[in-house]
Amino acid sequence: TFSTAGAPIAxxxxxxxxxxxxxxxxxxxxxxxxxxxxxxxxxPTTAYGLKxxxxxxxxxxxxxNVSVGISGLRAAASYHYRLVAVNASGTSIxxxxxxxxxxxxxxxxGPALEIGTSTATVTxxxxxxxxxxxxxxxxxTSARYGxxxxxxxxxxxxxxxxxxxxxxxxxxxxxYHVRIVARNASxxx
Numbered sequence: 348t349f350s351t352a353g354a355p356i357a358x359x360x361x362x363x364x365x366x367x368x369x370x371x372x373x374x375x376x377x378x379x380x381x382x383x384x385x386x387x388x389x390x391p392t393t394a395y396g397l398k399x400x401x402x403x404x405x406x407x408x409x410x411x412n413v414s415v416g417i418s419g420l421r422a423a424a425s426y427h428y429r430l431v432a433v434n435a436s437g438t439s440i441x442x443x444x445x446x447x448x449x450x451x452x453x454x455x456x457g458p459a460l461e462i463g464t465s466t467a468t469v470t471x472x473x474x475x476x477x478x479x480x481x482x483x484x485x486x487x488t489s490a491r492y493g494x495x496x497x498x499x500x501x502x503x504x505x506x507x508x509x510x511x512x513x514x515x516x517x518x519x520x521x522x523y524h525v526r527i528v529a530r531n532a533s534x535x536x
Contacts, residue, residue: 348349348439350389352380352381352434352436353379353380353381353437354434354437355377355378355383355404355433355434355436355439356377356379356432357374357375357376357385357432357441357492358376358410358430359374359428359443359444360374360375360414360430361444362446362528364416365448365482366448367420367422367450367462367533368421368451369420369448370416370417370420370426370446371414371415371416371417371421372387372389372415372428372430373381373412373414373477374387374414374430375410375412376404376413376430376432377395377407377411378408378411378432378434379408380407381406381435381436382403382405382406382407382434382435383403383433383434384402384433384434385401385404385413385430385432385433386401386402386415387429387430387431388428389417389428389429389463390427390428391424391425391426391427392427393427394423395427397417398417398431399415400415404432406407413430413490420448422448422451423447423451423533424447424448424450425445425446425447426445426446426447427443427445428443428444428445428446429442429443429444441512447476447477449477449478449531449533450476450477450478450533450534451476451533451534452476452478452482452529452530452536453472453476453536454471454473454482454527454536455471456470456471456484456525456527457463457472457509457511459523459525460524461513463467464519465515465516465517465518466513466517467513467514467517467523468511468512468513468514469486469511470510471484471509471511472507472509473510473529474505474514475504475508475529476505477503477504477505478531478532479500479502479503479531480500480501480502480531481500481501481531482498482501482510482527483495483496483497483498483499483528484512484526484527485525485526485528486514486523486525487523488522488524488525490524492524492534495528496512496514499512501529509529
């Protein structure tokens with residue numbers, strides 16, 4: 348048996364090495380027996396708008412892994428990408444995939460709960476934005492705060508993480524200011 352040459356096959360793979368301003372796009376190309384070139388299209392929407400330099404994909408008959416690093420991306424932004432392979436028999440476009448660049452964490456102070464004469468539980472939400480993130484609460488009887496809780500880990504995902512800390516030893520019949528602080532390698536919020 349034998350197979351004749353045909354259009355290439357492009358398969359968009361998962362992104363890796365995501366930072367605040369760059370990422371490595373991955374995929375595989377089967378040249379289907381003809382001289383083939385490949386590149387990635389990428390951008391903030393499925394209209395893409397940007398593309399990597401065209402690279403040589405050889406003329407083999409088996410899928411070969413390909414990758415290229417991109418830079419100059421905005422921090423904490425969503426991007427779409429897809430792999431494109433071209434040879435004399437046609438063009439193959441891989442599936443659209445998306446990723447989000449890392450950025451400074453997002454933090455929202457929530458309501459105080461379980462308020463007693465000298466206790467309260469402070470709440471909030473932290474989104475690590477893809478970077479290892481720590482968080483703590485600052486609190487006090489003025490906007491200068493003056494006290495803080497111990498730092499805790501929020502992980503390095505892209506989703507919201509609900510956080511809370513019980514406070515004790517508070518002054519009775521007093522008003523307190525509270526805010527959450529989140530930090531990662533990209534900044535403090």
